[in-house]
Each structure stands twice: as structure tokens, then as C-alpha cells.
Amino acid sequence: MATAVMTTLDPKSRAASRGLSDISIRNLFIIPTIVFLIVFNIFPLLYSLGYSFTDFRASTNAPANFVGLANYRALLNDPFIWSNFAITAKYVIVSVAGQVLVGFGVAMLLNRAIPFKGLITTLLLLPMMLSMAVVGLFWKLLYNPSWGVINYVLGLGNFEWLSNPDMALYAIAITDIWMWSPFVMLLSLAGLSAVPKHLYEAAAIDRAGPFYTFFRITLPLVAPILMIAIIFRTMEAFKTFDLAYILSSQPTTEVISIRLYKMAFQEWQTGMSCALAYIVLIMVLAITNIYVKYLNKVKER
Amino acid sequence: MRKTVTGILAGIGFTLACGTSAFAQELTIFWAEWDPANYLQELVNEYEAETGVKVTVETTPWSDFQTKAFTEFNAKGSAYDMVVGDSQWIGAASEGGHYVDLTEFFNKHKLTEVMAPATVKYYAEYPANSGKYWSVPAEGDAVGWSYRKDWFEDPKEMEAFKAKYGYDLGVPKDWKQLRDIAEFFHRPDEKRYGVAIYTDNSYDALVMGVENAIFSFGGELGDYATYKVDGVVNSEQNIKALEAYKELYGFTPPGWAKSFFIEDNQAITENLAAMSMNYFAFFPALINEASNPNAKGTGFFANPPGPNGDQYAALGGQGISIVSYSQNQEEAFKFLEWFIKDETQKKWAELGGYTAHAKTLESEEFRKATPYNEAFYQTMFKVKDFWATPEYAELLIAMNQRLYPFITGDQGTAKEALDALAADWNATFKKYGRMQ
Numbered sequence: 001m002a003t004a005v006m007t008t009l010d011p012k013s014r015a016a017s018r019g020l021s022d023i024s025i026r027n028l029f030i031i032p033t034i035v036f037l038i039v040f041n042i043f044p045l046l047y048s049l050g051y052s053f054t055d056f057r058a059s060t061n062a063p064a065n066f067v068g069l070a071n072y073r074a075l076l077n078d079p080f081i082w083s084n085f086a087i088t089a090k091y092v093i094v095s096v097a098g099q100v101l102v103g104f105g106v107a108m109l110l111n112r113a114i115p116f117k118g119l120i121t122t123l124l125l126l127p128m129m130l131s132m133a134v135v136g137l138f139w140k141l142l143y144n145p146s147w148g149v150i151n152y153v154l155g156l157g158n159f160e161w162l163s164n165p166d167m168a169l170y171a172i173a174i175t176d177i178w179m180w181s182p183f184v185m186l187l188s189l190a191g192l193s194a195v196p197k198h199l200y201e202a203a204a205i206d207r208a209g210p211f212y213t214f215f216r217i218t219l220p221l222v223a224p225i226l227m228i229a230i231i232f233r234t235m236e237a238f239k240t241f242d243l244a245y246i247l248s249s250q251p252t253t254e255v256i257s258i259r260l261y262k263m264a265f266q267e268w269q270t271g272m273s274c275a276l277a278y279i280v281l282i283m284v285l286a287i288t289n290i291y292v293k294y295l296n297k298v299k300e301r
Numbered sequence: 302m303r304k305t306v307t308g309i310l311a312g313i314g315f316t317l318a319c320g321t322s323a324f325a326q327e328l329t330i331f332w333a334e335w336d337p338a339n340y341l342q343e344l345v346n347e348y349e350a351e352t353g354v355k356v357t358v359e360t361t362p363w364s365d366f367q368t369k370a371f372t373e374f375n376a377k378g379s380a381y382d383m384v385v386g387d388s389q390w391i392g393a394a395s396e397g398g399h400y401v402d403l404t405e406f407f408n409k410h411k412l413t414e415v416m417a418p419a420t421v422k423y424y425a426e427y428p429a430n431s432g433k434y435w436s437v438p439a440e441g442d443a444v445g446w447s448y449r450k451d452w453f454e455d456p457k458e459m460e461a462f463k464a465k466y467g468y469d470l471g472v473p474k475d476w477k478q479l480r481d482i483a484e485f486f487h488r489p490d491e492k493r494y495g496v497a498i499y500t501d502n503s504y505d506a507l508v509m510g511v512e513n514a515i516f517s518f519g520g521e522l523g524d525y526a527t528y529k530v531d532g533v534v535n536s537e538q539n540i541k542a543l544e545a546y547k548e549l550y551g552f553t554p555p556g557w558a559k560s561f562f563i564e565d566n567q568a569i570t571e572n573l574a575a576m577s578m579n580y581f582a583f584f585p586a587l588i589n590e591a592s593n594p595n596a597k598g599t600g601f602f603a604n605p606p607g608p609n610g611d612q613y614a615a616l617g618g619q620g621i622s623i624v625s626y627s628q629n630q631e632e633a634f635k636f637l638e639w640f641i642k643d644e645t646q647k648k649w650a651e652l653g654g655y656t657a658h659a660k661t662l663e664s665e666e667f668r669k670a671t672p673y674n675e676a677f678y679q680t681m682f683k684v685k686d687f688w689a690t691p692e693y694a695e696l697l698i699a700m701n702q703r704l705y706p707f708i709t710g711d712q713g714t715a716k717e718a719l720d721a722l723a724a725d726w727n728a729t730f731k732k733y734g735r736m737q
Contacts, residue, residue, distance in 0.1 A: 058375040060397040060691065080702060145556040146492075146573075158489070163558035165710045249503045249559045251706055265368045266504075267694040268375075268393070 052274035059268035071275035081259065081276070085283075088255045091169055091244075092237040098177035099233055103184025104226065108218075110185070111192040121189070128182045136246030139175045143247075165252040172244050172253055179243075180233060187229040191222035220298075227295040231288060238284050256280055327355045328632055330621070331370060331381040334360040337440050337582055340652040341385075347648070348639055354632060364504065367694075374399040374624070382627040383636070385439050385619045389505070391427045393691040394622065400435045401623040401630060403637075407434040410641055417441065420657035423686040424620030429525050436620030437637055438657035440582070443614045443680045444513050444604055445673065447569050447587055448472070448576040451598030452486065461485075472602045476517060476545055479576070479605055483552040486575035495552030497568030497577035499561055500709060502701040506561040508687065509615040510578060511546050511704060513604050516613035516685045518542035523726065525688065528735045530726045535719035542607070543715040547708045558709045569599055580617045581677045585653055588672060601673035603680045616684040618655065657681075692733055699725040 010016065020028075052071055056064035075081050110121060127135070142150050143161040151159055161171040195218060203213045241257040260280065264273035330345070332338045338360045345356035359381070361369050367387065373380055374397065386394060394400045403425070407413065412434070413421050420438035427435055452458060453470055462470035466481050473479040483495030499510030515522070520538035523530040550557070554573045557564070562583045568574035570593045590596040606612035621640070623633045639645055646658035650667055655677065661667055668675050688696050703722040706712040730736050 059371050059393050146554065158555045160556050160558075163556045163709070165558075165706070245503075249501055251502075251702065251710075262698055265372070267692070267698060268371060269695070 048274040049278065051271050052278050054271045056271040057268050058270040064271065067271070071272045072279070075272065075276055075279060081256075083251075084254055084256045084259045087169065087252065088238060088257075091173055091240065091255055092234055094170065095173040095176045095180075095237050095240075096230060096233045098173060099181045099184045100226070100230060102177055102181040103229070104188045104222075106181065107185045107188035107192055110189060121186075124185065125182045127179045130179070132179075132242035133246060135175060135179050136243045139171075139178075139243075140247055143171055162248045162250070165250050168248040168250040168253045172247050175243055175247065176237065176240065180236070184226075184229045184233065187225050188222060191225035192218070195221045223298045224295060227291065227298060231291045231295070234291065235284055235288060238280075238287070326353060326632075327357070328382045328629055328636055329380065330356060330358045330383045330385060331373075332358055332360055332385040332619070333363045333366040335363070335582065336585060337654055338385075340649070340654045341439075343652050344645070344649055344654065345636075348636065351639075352635075354636070356636065367504070371399075374626075377626045379624070379626045379628050381624050382629045382633045383621055383623050385621045386436065387619055388423045388616060389687055389689050389693045389697075391424070391435055391620075392689045392693060395427050395433075395435045396691045399625055401625050401627075403434045403436065403623070404432070406634065406637065407437075410638075412437065412641065415641065415659060416657045417659045417662060417681050419616065419681060419684045420618065420620070423616050423684070423689070424618060424657070427689060429689075436622035437641060438618075439621040439640075439654075440618050441655045441657035441662075441677075441681050442580050442582045442618030443616050443677070443684045444509060444578055445581050445584070445614065445676050445680055446576055446578055446602050446604065447566075447584060447673075448600050448602065449569065449574075449595065449598055450600035451595070452575050453600070458485075472600070473576075473605045475605050475610075476514065476607050480545065480548055480552075483549055483576065487552040489555070493572070494554040494568075494574045495576070496549050497553060497557070497560065497565045497574040498546070498549050499565065499578060500550065500553075500557055500705075501559045501561040502705040503559075505687065505697055507705060507708070508697055508700050509617070511543060511708075512615035512685070512687065513578065513613075514542035514546045514607070515539050516615065517604060517611055518545070518607035519609050519611040521685075522688065528690075528730045530723050530730075533723075534726065535716070535723045538607075539719055540715045543704065543707070543719065547715070550708050566593075569593065569595060581655060581673060581680070582617065584673045585671075599672075601676050603676040603683075613683050613685050614680045616686040618657070690733075690735065692729055695729050696726055699729065 051064065053066060053068060054064035055067050055071075106124065110117060110124075114120075140162070142148050145151060145158045145160050145163070148161075150161070151157060160167065162168050199217050199221075200213065203217060208216070239257055240255055241261065244253050244255050245258055245261075247253070256276075257280070260273055260276050263269050263276060267273075330341070332341065338358050342358040345358065349355050367390070370381075370384055370386060370390075371393070374394065386400075391400075395402075407425070412425070416425075416438045420441050421434075422429075424438045425434045425436050427433065453472075459470045462482075462485055465485065468478075470482065470485075473482055479496075485495070486493060487495035499506040501507060512522070515538070518538045518541055520536055520542055521533050523533045553560075554568060562579055565577045565579045566583055566586055568577045569587055572595065584601060586592040587599050588596050593599060604612065604614040621637070623630055623637070627633060641658075643658070643660065646656045646661050650656040650658075650661050650670075656662060656667075662678050662681060668678050687693065690696070700722055703718045703725065707715060707718040727736075
């Protein structure tokens with residue numbers, strides 16, 4: 001099978017005349033990538049797994065002692081860590097749901113013949129192209145209660161977006177929605193334009209209502225590609241750091257990656273933070289797996 | 302062919318030889334990105350003029366100063382020869398073997414007498430009272446207050462204040478008056494607010510703000526020699542102090558839940574608050590009309606005493622240490638010898654650095670040089686600091702976690718917050734076997 005996929009080297013090519021076989025060319029391209037992956041991904045991954053069972057602190061010269069599952073036990077018994085996870089979950093749900101609604105909605109609006117469609121689409125993609133840190137700093141100014149433009153436009157007076165512990169997480173989610181809805185929009189647009197026109201024509205002939213058409217034709221056909229967008233956004237939202245770190249320091253916005261950063265690089269509890277990173281990794285893997293299962297099911301239909 | 306190869310090799314060898322000899326003539330000092338670091342660069346340029354040794358002050362923003370420095374230390378990197386490290390680091394850096402032991406240097410130059418005692422105690426010595434020294438006090442710093450003199454001296458305000466509180470409006474003589482004045486000037490409908498305090502909980506801002514209250518109320522964070530915290534950090538005085546700090550938060554401008562030195566200076570420059578807490582290191586910007594339109598109407602005072610007359614302030618500032626992994630330690634020692642000279646310290650103060658040099662501090666010339674130097678001089682002999690144990694960061698984060706929701710979010714009571722903090726700290730000390 002594999003050989004059938006590979007095209008054989010043209011015997012007249014310069015590579016062939018230098019005595020390189022197609023196997024050696026394949027190795028030449030693939031081995032560096034594999035070495036790179038092993039050195040910078042797989043090795044640290046396994047190494048940190050080892051550290052997660054020790055009390056190692058990178059800031060001291062003391063040797064690491066094996067402590068078994070003590071780190072995991074301590075973390076899973078820490079009410080602050082649980083609240084960090086709860087905050088992260090809330091953030092993921094709000095922000096991904098918002099992005100799907102806004103992104104898909106805009107894609108529906110754009111999926112028709114309108115003038116300057118290309119230009120509008122490109123302009124809508126701009127937020128996504130900015131750096132996270134820049135977006136964070138900008139929105140911090142926009143949200144400012146004393147001179148921020150948001151309160152001015154909405155007439156909210158001195159409403160405190162970021163200082164109010166109950167509001168801050170939503171304020172960050174709104175920023176994230178603003179930034180990443182275009183991503184969902186782009187993928188949805190690709191999905192929407194691939195829906196065969198004759199299906200809509202057939203539905204129109206059968207006098208199907210707009211809701212029926214949407215839920216029976218549009219949504220099922222766009223679902224696989226929308227699922228991919230959701231998987232990406234969920235993984236990203238779960239790992240979110242920059243926006244939350246820059247915008248607010250409320251305990252109610254301390255998502256798990258901020259806690260992890262503090263534990264690893266402020267407290268230098270290297271062993272403990274490796275354990276926390278593994279817990280996060282397992283959670284992300286589990287959630288992604290659920291999505292992928294669902295995606296496969298959607299595709300089968 | 303062989304000739305070419307020999308030529309290239311010789312060339313490389315020559316470059317390397319030149320490179321290393323040029324290398325020995327260079328020193329790198331690592332510090333945070335702020336005005337004093339620029340003053341230090343100006344100072345060390347004179348060292349280069351005198352000795353030919355080029356000294357570079359490399360900086361990074363405060364928020365990742367600690368992370369960057371320790372990442373370099375942990376990797377045993379030689380990028381920095383010296384570091385002007387925060388006072389809390391000294392435990393972690395000395396126990397971790399990152400700093401060169403300066404005890405001999407200290408004793409030889411009698412630095413315990415040359416430098417102000419508080420700076421020696423908190424910037425240089427670790428463990429407490431051990432007689433072992435790890436850094437030379439470089440930038441002395443503590444928290445002080447700036448205020449709107451023009452608002453305070455307005456006859457109408459003075460009359461209204463006297464009628465309401467029964468005493469004259471002026472620089473607060475204790476924390477009670479500080480609170481009254483903050484309340485008096487707090488007028489949200491006029492977009493004027495009472496006071497600006499530290500509330501940022503991402504590093505040590507909030508904790509240092511609260512420390513000003515705790516220390517002046519006669520409280521302590523714990524016994525730094527025995528690690529006893531029960532009944533100390535959650536003492537009656539500390540509960541009152543924390544409540545007082547929370548009360549002040551009620552008189553801050555809107556959106557004041559993540560503020561540190563930038564915001565607190567803005568409170569004065571943008572006409573937001575009547576009084577503002579900040580480090581002395583940031584006061585030069587307030588007397589400069591280019592950065593503060595209200596420069597003429599800005600005054601300064603030392604952290605006021607608490608109800609029992611205790612008067613202390615939270616210590617900031619840094620000492621300069623030699624990094625163990627530096628390849629130019631000998632040069633670094635020579636530099637430090639130059640740095641502690643009387644003339645150098647005098648020049649350092651003139652450039653805008655806050656010297657810790659006792660003789661310079663006490664001189665009339667220094668105390669009269671700026672409107673805040675007198676307050677700085679008084680404060681530097683009445684300062685206290687946070688824990689300096691290697692696990693200080695964990696203590697700091699626990700304190701942020703417990704106090705922040707109470708101060709800014711109105712959750713729980715001061716007693717609950719401090720009791721929980723005492724339990725957290727006990728658990729941390731137990732984990733590292735600190736309790737005897």
C-alpha cells in the first residue's frame with residue numbers, strides 16, 4: 001500500500017544520477033522531522049512525566065526525590081485547583097458557544113451573492129490575525145471604566161467590566177469571541193459553499209420552510225466541518241493564557257493555564273506543575289476524543 | 302588546499318583568542334526595566350571610562366523579571382555576571398547556589414556599617430541573623446505616599462474638612478486620618494476619588510500594599526527565624542489592618558482591582574485621586590512637569606503610623622549580587638569595590654538612584670535634593686519586608702489567593718482570610734520541613 005502511494009523517482013532526474021534512491025530521499029526528508037519531534041516533543045513529554053512523580057524544584061540544586069502519586073493527590077485535593085478547572089470549563093463553554101453562534105451566523109449572512117463579498121470576508125478575518133497580547137492590551141483600554149469606548153458607546157457609565165469579579169470572565173470571553181469568531185466563520189463558509197444548490201432547489205419545490213431547510217439540509221451538511229472548528233477552538237480555549245493573563249488578575253479569571261504558569265515559573269514547583277500539566281493534558285485528550293468520536297459519527301451519515 | 306584549511310583554522314583561532322580577551326573586559330548586569338536601571342547604566346558608563354571595562358545593564362519588564370532571572374540561574378547560564386535581584390529572592394538564590402557568597406567581601410569593607418542597617422538586613426543577609434551576606438545593597442526603596450497638595454491647601458476644602466471631622470486637613474498623621482481624608486475627597490459624581498492603593502495580585506503589589514497597614518498597625522507576618530505564623534499573621538492587629546486596607550479600597554477610582562505603580566502614578570497625573578501609595582523609585586516622574594501636569598501641586602509623605610504609634614513601611618529595592626555561573630567573577634568583584642566607594646554612591650544618588658549608603662543618605666545635600674528625599678530618608682530606617690525563604694513565591698501566591706477576594710470582592714471576613722492564610726503557610730512550611 002505504502003509503495004503504491006509513493007511515486008518512484010524519475011530515473012533521468014539529477015537526484016537519481018547522483019545515486020540517490022527514492023527510499024534515501026524519503027529518509028532525507030522524514031528523519032530530520034522525526035528527530036526534531038522526538039527531541040523537542042516526545043522526550044520532554046516523557047521526561048516531565050518522570051518529574052511529575054518527584055518533588056523536584058528547578059530553582060534549587062537539591063536532588064529530586066521520588067514521591068509517588070503525592071503530587072497528583074495534593075493537586076486533586078486542592079480546592080483552588082478545582083475552582084481553576086471550573087473557571088476554565090465555564091470559559092470554554094461561553095467562549096466556544098459564542099464563537100460558533102457569531103461565526104456561523106456571519107457565515108450564513110455572507111453565503112450569498114453580495115457586492116464586495118471578498119473584501120468584507122477579508123476585513124472580517126482581521127481580528128484573528130492580530131497577536132493575542134496586542135488584542136488583550138487593546139481590549140483592556142476599550143473596557144476601561146473611566147475612558148473606555150465600550151462604556152461610552154453603550155452608555156454604561158462607570159460599569160466595571162474587568163474589576164467586577166462576576167463580569168471579568170465574560171469580558172475575556174467576549175474578547176475571545178471577537179477574535180476567533182472569524183475562524184469559525186471561515187470554516188463554516190467553506191462548508192456552506194460546498195452544499196449542493198440542487199438540494200435547496202428541491203426543498204423549495206417541496207415548499208420546505210426556512211427552519212426546516214436549515215435544520216435538515218444546511219446544518220447536517222456543514223456539521224463535519226463545523227465540528228472541526230469546534231474541536232480546534234475548544235482545545236485552544238482550554239489552554240487559553242494570554243488574554244486572561246493580560247486582561248484581568250481576578251481570582252475568578254484564573255484559568256488552569258495561569259495557575260500552571262504560576263506554579264511552574266513563579267513558585268518553581270517543577271514536579272508538582274508537571275503533574276498538573278499531565279492532568280490538563282489528559283483532560284484535553286479526553287474532551288477531544290469525545291468530539292472526534294462524534295465527528296466520525298456525523299461523517300458516516 | 303591544505304594551505305587554505307590552515308589559513309581558515311588560524312583565522313578562526315585568532316578570532317576566538319580575540320573574542321575571549323575582549324570578553325573578559327565586559328560585564329553584564331541584569332535588572333528590571335525601569336528608570337533606576339537607566340540611571341545605573343549612566344553610572345557604569347563612568348566605570349568604563351575609568352577602567353575600560355564595558356558594563357551593560359540588561360533589562361526586562363517587571364512582570365517577567367523573576368521568571369527570566371531564575372530560568373537563567375536554573376540552567377546555570379553565564380549570560381549575566383551580576384543581577385540586581387529582588388529582596389525576596391535571596392533565600393532561593395543563596396540556597397540554590399546561584400549567588401556567590403559575599404560574606405568575606407562584606408566584612409573586609411565593613412559594609413554592615415557603610416550601608417543603612419535595614420538594607421543590610423533585608424537585601425544582603427540570609428538566613429536572618431546568620432552573618433552571611435549575598436548581595437550589596439544597591440537600590441534602596443520603600444513605599445511612600447504622594448498627595449495633591451493643591452487640593453489639600455484649597456481654603457474651601459480645608460474649611461469643609463474641619464467642619465466635618467473636627468481637625469485640620471493636612472498630611473495624615475495616622476491611618477485613621479488617612480481614611481478620613483480618603484473618604485472626604487471621594488466624590489464619584491465629580492470623577493474625583495479618595496485614594497489610590499496597590500491591588501494587583503499577579504506578583505507582590507497587593508501584598509506590599511497590605512504590609513504597609515499590617516506593619517504600621519504593629520503586626521507581623523510571622524517569626525522569620527522560627528517560622529511561627531499562628532497567632533502572628535492572624536493576630537488582632539493584622540485583622541484590623543486588613544479591614545483598614547479594605548476600607549481604603551472603597552475610596553479608590555473605578556476599576557481599581559489590578560493596579561500597581563503605573564496606575565498609582567496615573568491617579569495623580571490624571572486628577573483621579575487625592576492620595577496615592579507608591580514606591581519612592583517612581584516619584585521622580587511626579588516632580589517632572591513633562592510627565593506630571595500637576596507636578597507643582599504634588600506633595601509627598603511617609604507611610605503614617607497606625608493606632609498605637611508604630612510606623613513602618615513595606616520594603617522594596619534590591620541588592621546587587623554576583624551570579625555563581627559568571628565567568629567574570631573576578632572582574633565583578635572589582636566592579637563592586639568601585640560601586641561601594643563613597644564617591645560612586647554620591648554620584649549614584651545624584652543620578653536618581655536611591656542609594657543605601659548610610660553616609661550619603663544622612664547628608665543634608667541628599668535630604669534637600671528633592672521634595673521626597675526627606676520622607677525617603679526617614680522611611681529607610683523604618684522598613685520591614687516579606688518572607689525571604691526559598692519558597693517565598695508559594696507564600697506570596699497563598700496570600701494573594703486569600704486576601705484578594707476579601708479586599709476587592711467583599712468575600713468573607715478579615716479574620717477568615719487571615720486564619721486560612723495561616724493554615725496555608727503552616728502547610729507550606731511543613732512541606733519543606735521548616736518547623737523545628
